Structures are given as C-alpha cells and as structure tokens.
Amino acid sequence: MDQFDPPSPHKRLALLHDLYYAGVCIGVLKYDLSSNCLSLIDGLPVEDVFADATRLMAMKDNNLDLAHVDRLTLYLWSRQMRQNGVASWIQRIIIDLNNLLPVRNPNRRLKLIGFVEGTDIIFVTIDFGVYEINLKSLRWKTIMKTESLCPLIPYMSLYIPKEKVIPNEATH
Template sequence: MPPVLVKGALHFMLVYARDGHVEILKYDLRCSCLSLVDVPLVGPGIHGAAILMAMEDRSLGFAHVDGLTLHIWSREMDFNRVASWSHRTIIDLRNLLPIQNTDERLRLIGSVEGSDTVFVTTDLGIYEINVKSQRWKEIWKSEKFRALIPYMSFYNPQ
C-alpha cells in the first residue's frame, strides 16, 4: 500500500513477516523524525484486510474489514496532545453491497484522500463506498487488484 500524507507526515503500514503484527511508521516531514504508531487492532488477521486513509477531517484513518463488516477508526488528539484511536463507523457490507459468496474474503484496496471513500473487492467486482453516506458504486468487474490509487485532477491557478 502507498503511504498516506496527513498533517505534514507520511504514514506507512508495516507488517512483520514472522508473526503478521502490524504497526504504522510515521515520518514527519517538518522535523525529519520517525516514530511508530500502534494500530487500533491487534492480531494476525489485520494484514491484507486493513488500509490507512486520510480522513475528510484531516485526521489519520484506519479501515478494516472483518468478515462482511467494515470498521473505520480515526486518530484524534486530545487537549494534552495525546493521540488515541476513536472507533468512528461500523458498516454491515452484507446489506450494502451485492455479494454472491458470503464466505469470500473481502479486501480493502485503497481510499480517496480526504473524502472518507474506500475501495473494496468482493467476488463480483470492485466497489467504491462513501463511508458517510454509505452510497456505493461498482467501478470494475474484476476482483484481481491488490491496490488501487485513484487519480484526481486539479487546477493550480498562477
């Protein structure tokens, strides 16, 4: 997965080969500092079922699929500048997406920066899901993608 840029820092998902443990490596571009950030979940099933995302409120997001349920967390800072994960959204994908084989493992393959939108593969294709509105649309018939990096054009006036 590509890194996620949030508040002047690049965030990379690290997966340890020996036990599948997942952490987040944070590289602050302003001070050239490295730090490790814990993920909101622990366990071997996270790798391949989770992605980092830049949320609409400019916080770091963590999305995870457990069975047919999508969980979204947001990393928030309190008044003492202590960061913690907040469980923001739970979406039952069984009632939302057309899924033919409920035993098939769903995978998150990307997100749209700053829009609370994720991409998920099912046995019938690739779908874009807006987390806020819970609206979805099919974007591809195949489920063979491992990662999806959306391209958005922009205009920079002189």
C-alpha cells in the same frame, strides 16, 4: 523489534499535511517531512493486520484514519487527541457490508484496495466486482467487474505546466 515488515505501495500508506504514515506489522511509522523526525505509533486497534484488509487513510476531516475489514464488516477508527493530550484510536463506525453491497458469496473475504485521499470514499473488491463506497452516505457504485485487482490508486487530476514561450525578438 523482533520483526520488521517494510512499507510497500501495496500496503498501508498515508500522507497527511507534512506527515507520512506507513503501516508496519508492529504499528505505524510516522515521518515528519518538515523536521525529519521518525516515530512509531504502537497500539493499533486491530490484532490481525493483513495487507488487503487494513488501510491507513488521510480522510476529509484531516485525521489519520484506519479502516479494517473482517469478512463483510468494515471497522473505521480515527486517530484523535483526547482531553488528556494523548492521541489514541477512536472507533468511528461499524458497517455491515453484507447488507450494503450485492454480495453473492458471504463466505468470500472482502478486500480493501484503496481510498480517495481527503474524502470519505474507499474502494473494495469482492466476488467479481470493484465497488466505491462513500462512508458518510453509505452509497456505493460498481466501478468495474473483475475477478481480482490489487491496490487501486484513483486518478484525481493532472497538472500540465504551460510551455515556456520565447519571444522571437529576443536578442543575445
């Protein structure tokens, strides 16, 4: 390995069951949390992997997916096991976002900024807005109007444990 691009929260990360995936410039590092085993998945389906144009995602179908934008086109691949027992990237969908989103300047580059884990929802930013896109229905909505936004981590829920109650009658 000549180059090493360390994983960072601003890049391509995904957690799927006990497997942690981190995108690096030469492929995808896969770390199995249950066996403490590290491996490399090479052969990404895209050549130009930019931090804000490519995202690893844990989607609704429990597969590792990879989304990549090239200008205003979104490509989505899924890592699936073939009949011969070898896992490979299979292209799922190509979406022309120019016809889907209210794009004012088609020469601007769209950025992938996040996704909702375990769903088919991604977040992109272009022009002066952040948009949520449902990849199944192809419906979108404006989340906020802003000029620039780095990675987005959607808030799903918060767990607050009950306070421990110590009875007054406790004797020591």
